[in-house]
Amino acid sequence: xxxxxxxxxxxxxxxxxxxxxxxxxxxxxxxxxxxxxxxxxxxxxxxxxxxxxxxxxxxxxxxxxxxxxxxxxxxxxxxxxxxxxxxxxxxxxxxxxxxxxxxxxxxxxxxxxxxxxxxxxxxxxxxxxxxxxxxxxxxxxxxxxxxxxxxxxxxxxxxxxxxx
Amino acid sequence: xxxxxxxxxxxxxxxxxxxxxxxxxxxxxxxxxxxxxxxxxxxxxxxxxxxxxxxxxxxxxxxxxxxxxxxxxxxxxxxxxxxxxxxxxxxxxxxxxxxxxxxxxxxxxxxxxxxxxxxxxxxxxxxxxxxxxxxxxxxxxxxxxxxxxxxxxxxxxxxxxxxxxxxxxxxxxxxxxxxxxxxxxxxxxxxxxxxxxxxxxxxxxxxxxxxxxxxxxxxxxxxxxxxxxxxxxxxxxxxxxxxxxxxxxxxxxxxxxxxxxxxxxxxxxxxxxxxxxxxxxxxxxxxxxxxxxxxxxxxxxxxxxxxxxxxxxxxxxxxxxxxxxxxxxxxxxxxxxxxxxxxxxxxxxxxxxxxxxxxxxxxxxxxxxxxxxxxxxxxxxxxxxxxxxxxxxxxxxxxxxxxxxxxxxxx
Ligand SMILES: Cc1ncc(COP(=O)(O)O)c(C=O)c1O
Numbered sequence: 097x098x099x100x101x102x103x104x105x106x107x108x109x110x111x112x113x114x115x116x117x118x119x120x121x122x123x124x125x126x127x128x129x130x131x132x133x134x135x136x137x138x139x140x141x142x143x144x145x146x147x148x149x150x151x152x153x154x155x156x157x158x159x160x161x162x163x164x165x166x167x168x169x170x171x172x173x174x175x176x177x178x179x180x181x182x183x184x185x186x187x188x189x190x191x192x193x194x195x196x197x198x199x200x201x202x203x204x205x206x207x208x209x210x211x212x213x214x215x216x217x218x219x220x221x222x223x224x225x226x227x228x229x230x231x232x233x234x235x236x237x238x239x240x241x242x243x244x245x246x247x248x249x250x251x252x253x254x255x256x257x258x259x260x
Numbered sequence: 261x262x263x264x265x266x267x268x269x270x271x272x273x274x275x276x277x278x279x280x281x282x283x284x285x286x287x288x289x290x291x292x293x294x295x296x297x298x299x300x301x302x303x304x305x306x307x308x309x310x311x312x313x314x315x316x317x318x319x320x321x322x323x324x325x326x327x328x329x330x331x332x333x334x335x336x337x338x339x340x341x342x343x344x345x346x347x348x349x350x351x352x353x354x355x356x357x358x359x360x361x362x363x364x365x366x367x368x369x370x371x372x373x374x375x376x377x378x379x380x381x382x383x384x385x386x387x388x389x390x391x392x393x394x395x396x397x398x399x400x401x402x403x404x405x406x407x408x409x410x411x412x413x414x415x416x417x418x419x420x421x422x423x424x425x426x427x428x429x430x431x432x433x434x435x436x437x438x439x440x441x442x443x444x445x446x447x448x449x450x451x452x453x454x455x456x457x458x459x460x461x462x463x464x465x466x467x468x469x470x471x472x473x474x475x476x477x478x479x480x481x482x483x484x485x486x487x488x489x490x491x492x493x494x495x496x497x498x499x500x501x502x503x504x505x506x507x508x509x510x511x512x513x514x515x516x517x518x519x520x521x522x523x524x525x526x527x528x529x530x531x532x533x534x535x536x537x538x539x540x541x542x543x544x545x546x547x548x549x550x551x552x553x554x555x556x557x558x559x560x561x562x563x564x565x566x567x568x569x570x571x572x573x574x575x576x577x578x579x580x581x582x583x584x585x586x587x588x589x590x591x592x593x594x595x596x597x598x599x600x601x602x603x604x605x606x607x608x609x610x611x612x613x614x615x616x617x618x619x620x621x622x623x624x625x626x627x628x629x630x631x632x633x634x635x636x637x638x639x640x641x642x643x644x645x646x647x648x649x650x651x652x653x654x655x656x657x658x659x660x661x662x663x664x665x666x667x668x669x670x671x
Binding site: 099100103104109136137138139163164165236239 | 613633669
């Protein structure tokens with residue numbers, strides 16, 4: 097049986113107690129995206145400053161409220177993507193969702209046509225792996241993925257705005 | 261009125277004698293949905309095994325029996341809430357559908373652009389969104405009765421809010437705060453402005469003896485699953501003359517008298533509003549549930565819950581003092597047994613998770629009342645809620661688990 101210590105690893109409680117990259121960025125130039133967890137009412141805002149030339153996430157700030165799992169996941173996410181390229185950030189999103197057992201293919205047994213394992217080879221989740229225990233508590237998966245889905249939406253919106 | 265024998269009552273509910281995560285199940289989430297006594301489970305099982313058939317159709321024996329049991333259940337539920345006639349009670353899926361039925365049928369026939377609907381800041385989404393949909397579609401104005409700092413409704417501007425209103429739709433008891441709203445002055449004020457009245461009695465009818473005729477409202481909505489009955493069935497009560505004047509809601513079988521190439525005529529009430537095969541066995545379970553509640557006595561249930569709620573409020577205050585905030589009235593005579601609370605600096609979700617370790621089931625979240633949560637200035641609360649099968653030991657388990665949770669998240 098999954099116990100509380102599977103869920104609340106020390107590193108998670110640390111990010112929860114002292115969250116990284118909290119605050120806001122001026123919009124524009126930064127881009128703001130809001131995410132909602134309809135289950136518990138948590139709200140998060142992700143501010144992204146993406147350099148359109150280098151394609152790097154130059155800065156990221158987070159505001160909003162949430163439980164320890166969502167706060168910690170958000171804090172870790174902000175650390176993980178800061179300074180990375182948009183491409184790397186997208187790969188991290190996929191890797192994190194895979195960690196949460198959320199596969200892009202819609203139905204069990206159905207492949208989305210890409211080899212996820214090969215795709216994600218070499219992606220290092222580091223501290224984020226501490227969140228793996230969440231999978232044993234299915235209702236909490238949405239808490240852990242809220243920030244990541246919001247990040248994904250933000251990157252999509254920025255991508256759509258960029259001249260191509 | 262004799263006090264409830266909770267030990268015997270617990271024995272009536274098979275699930276309460278099971279374990280959760282190795283501990284005795286401490287079920288404190290009846291405001292979300294209650295557990296079911298054997299009497300209800302048996303009545304439904306018996307119906308499926310012995311006289312299950314579609315209703316109002318067959319001429320064979322078991323079909324007649326099913327129809328008779330289904331209609332008997334309607335009569336029981338109608339009597340339970342003090343309706344004068346069984347045909348004033350329409351079976352629907354739940355309170356949400358009951359409110360939507362009024363919004364789609366009555367309101368769309370009677371409300372026009374510029375008319376106002378008055379609701380309150382403490383409504384469940386079920387009594388908010390149908391009116392917002394109507395407002396967007398028809399240009400209806402939605403007005404809100406605000407809340408006082410003591411978690412009661414602020415009625416000081418009620419007459420202004422009701423001026424030009426066609427409908428007042430309020431909850432009898434808040435599912436978040438526990439607050440019991442003063443229906444008499446609310447309904448009297450609505451009457452003075454010729455507004456119709458809908459009461460969301462989803463949290464009230466399961467816990468307090470109710471007579472809808474004494475209320476003098478026009479519509480009353482409630483769900484079986486919060487009052488020991490099965491999920492999948494609820495009821496809308498309304499005065500017969502109002503129902504008769506309303507256009508039908510869903511179209512299909514059962515709700516018609518005749519169908520021709522050029523159109524249809526509607527059945528009598530209540531069937532006019534019950535298109536398609538109804539939740540037959542659920543209705544029978546609903547009937548068994550009100551029999552069960554009657555056997556205990558609603559006054560005894562209310563008395564028990566008031567005492568238990570006071571015990572819990574005192575225990576929480578004694579143990580946690582100002583570190584724990586209760587969102588709801590202190591006075592148990594104006595509140596039910598739903599207690600929403602938050603620890604300073606600890607999210608409701610985390611509290612519930614730690615409680616779950618000890619088999620203590622409480623709800624965490626916005627309780628489908630986001631406008632209210634915004635008023636309270638919190639994204640979520642934990643909520644413990646009681647029913648006749650809870651006792652002081654359950655409250656003690658809650659407090660013990662909360663002590664653990666507070667330690668766990670101490671900064
Ligand atoms: C006050 C109130 N109104 C309406 C509802 C909706 O009930 P249902 O989900 O059974 O339709 C609830 C249920 O939580 C409630 O507490």
